[in-house]
Amino acid sequence: MMGMGLSEQQLLKQFAATRQASTGLAMASTERKQVVLQTLASLLEQNSTQILAANQLDMEAMALENPMRDRLLLTSHRIQDLANSVREVALLPDPSGQVLLQKTLSNGLDLQKIAVPLGVVGVIYESRPNVTIDVAALCVRSGNAAVLRGGSDAWHTNHILVSLIHQALQKAEFPTDLVRLMPTDREHVQTLLTAVRFIDVIIPRGSDALIQRVRRESLVPTIETGAGVCHTYVAESAELNMAVDIVVNAKVSRPSVCNSLDTILVHRTQAKDFLQALAPPLKAFHVAIFADSESFSILTDVGYPTLHKAQASDFGREYLDYACSVKIVNDLAEALGHIQTYSSRHSEAIVTSDAAEAEFYLQAVDAAAVYWNASTRFTDGGVFDLGAEIGISTQKLHARGPFALEKLVTEKWILKGQGQIR
Numbered sequence: 001m002m003g004m005g006l007s008e009q010q011l012l013k014q015f016a017a018t019r020q021a022s023t024g025l026a027m028a029s030t031e032r033k034q035v036v037l038q039t040l041a042s043l044l045e046q047n048s049t050q051i052l053a054a055n056q057l058d059m060e061a062m063a064l065e066n067p068m069r070d071r072l073l074l075t076s077h078r079i080q081d082l083a084n085s086v087r088e089v090a091l092l093p094d095p096s097g098q099v100l101l102q103k104t105l106s107n108g109l110d111l112q113k114i115a116v117p118l119g120v121v122g123v124i125y126e127s128r129p130n131v132t133i134d135v136a137a138l139c140v141r142s143g144n145a146a147v148l149r150g151g152s153d154a155w156h157t158n159h160i161l162v163s164l165i166h167q168a169l170q171k172a173e174f175p176t177d178l179v180r181l182m183p184t185d186r187e188h189v190q191t192l193l194t195a196v197r198f199i200d201v202i203i204p205r206g207s208d209a210l211i212q213r214v215r216r217e218s219l220v221p222t223i224e225t226g227a228g229v230c231h232t233y234v235a236e237s238a239e240l241n242m243a244v245d246i247v248v249n250a251k252v253s254r255p256s257v258c259n260s261l262d263t264i265l266v267h268r269t270q271a272k273d274f275l276q277a278l279a280p281p282l283k284a285f286h287v288a289i290f291a292d293s294e295s296f297s298i299l300t301d302v303g304y305p306t307l308h309k310a311q312a313s314d315f316g317r318e319y320l321d322y323a324c325s326v327k328i329v330n331d332l333a334e335a336l337g338h339i340q341t342y343s344s345r346h347s348e349a350i351v352t353s354d355a356a357e358a359e360f361y362l363q364a365v366d367a368a369a370v371y372w373n374a375s376t377r378f379t380d381g382g383v384f385d386l387g388a389e390i391g392i393s394t395q396k397l398h399a400r401g402p403f404a405l406e407k408l409v410t411e412k413w414i415l416k417g418q419g420q421i422r
Helices: 008-026 030-046 048-061 076-091 130-141 152-171 187-193 208-217 240-252 268-284 293-301 332-342 355-364
Strands: 099-104 110-117 120-125 145-149 179-181 201-205 230-234 261-267 288-291 307-309 323-329 347-351 369-372 389-393 401-404 409-416
Touching: 008 110, 008 120, 008 145, 008 179, 008 187, 030 048, 030 076, 030 130, 030 152, 048 076, 048 152, 076 130, 120 130, 120 187, 130 145, 130 152, 130 179, 130 389, 145 187, 152 179, 187 208, 201 208, 201 389, 230 240, 230 332, 240 261, 240 268, 240 347, 261 268, 261 332, 268 293, 268 323, 288 293, 293 307, 293 323, 323 332, 332 355, 347 355, 355 369
Parallel strands: 120 145, 120 201, 145 179, 230 261, 230 347, 261 323, 288 307, 288 323, 347 369
Antiparallel strands: 099 110, 110 409, 389 401
């Protein structure tokens, strides 16, 4: 069922149908696009029981120790959150069709620069069925068609979600080709990455291995999202209780997501008091700590149970689980050097009472989001009041940070004349 036995040529024909359908959506009124999303939100609520049953099939097939289980899991509450998010996207301003520049040139030509949809957006993602709904809602609202390649571990959930998306499209008299769920055969990924005639942009959302593969092999332009190796630096002047609260929240509130903490950097003068205070709350969540030699000694003295001596590979590692690394540093310069070496440029934080030090950190750190006295867990399109997001972009071209509705457009120049020739 997952592969459906499609040949490459059959898949390319499907991509061609999606490309053809995208033109009608790009020209559709904002009201028709809103109908799709409003209908989809209601369908999610009405079919919650069926969605949960499909999700249970996927959950039963995933190993109990797999840290991706939380990403895969849907609950009644999470489905309601998805429906609410879709309604929020429907109410956001339509980014396509906006006039960005308008003037009359000296030669008499009327010039306009307008925002237009990207066209056909291909998204490759793992485990998280909420991405299916988020991407479809954002793409339809901005006038883009979508080709979705979810992981085999979420096939049953994604399949029912896309069937509901198709019902919503039909209600507004749009072709179902506009949102396509690809089979999960691995060889079909290569077909998607090289379908330059039909796909305008590829967005990988998932592990570093996935992102690196897309970067290496895609002939279609890509926007990278997903991998987050996030640090929190506890500086010399950090308020102890605040630092503990921030680090614990960044690590344990939802460890399987890209904005969760991976490495704690702590100033040497703070190290003993901070780690002693941090140990009990992390111990309560059974967080495995991979500690450098000095922090290993401190945590051994307090009897921390799940403690390991850090190897070089434990820094720069995205844990996506109840685990993190710890390194003691001498000063801000050493912390910045470590972050520069190991960061994925997603989200980085400093906890300090020194405003000058904080401002220097905020300016010096090269990341999509940088925090002073706050948890990295806030890096999210919804939290930033941007609505749902396709992911967090860690690159610098086109989109950086939460990749939300307003970034799903490009520009078109329109010129109107009265017979001018050059």
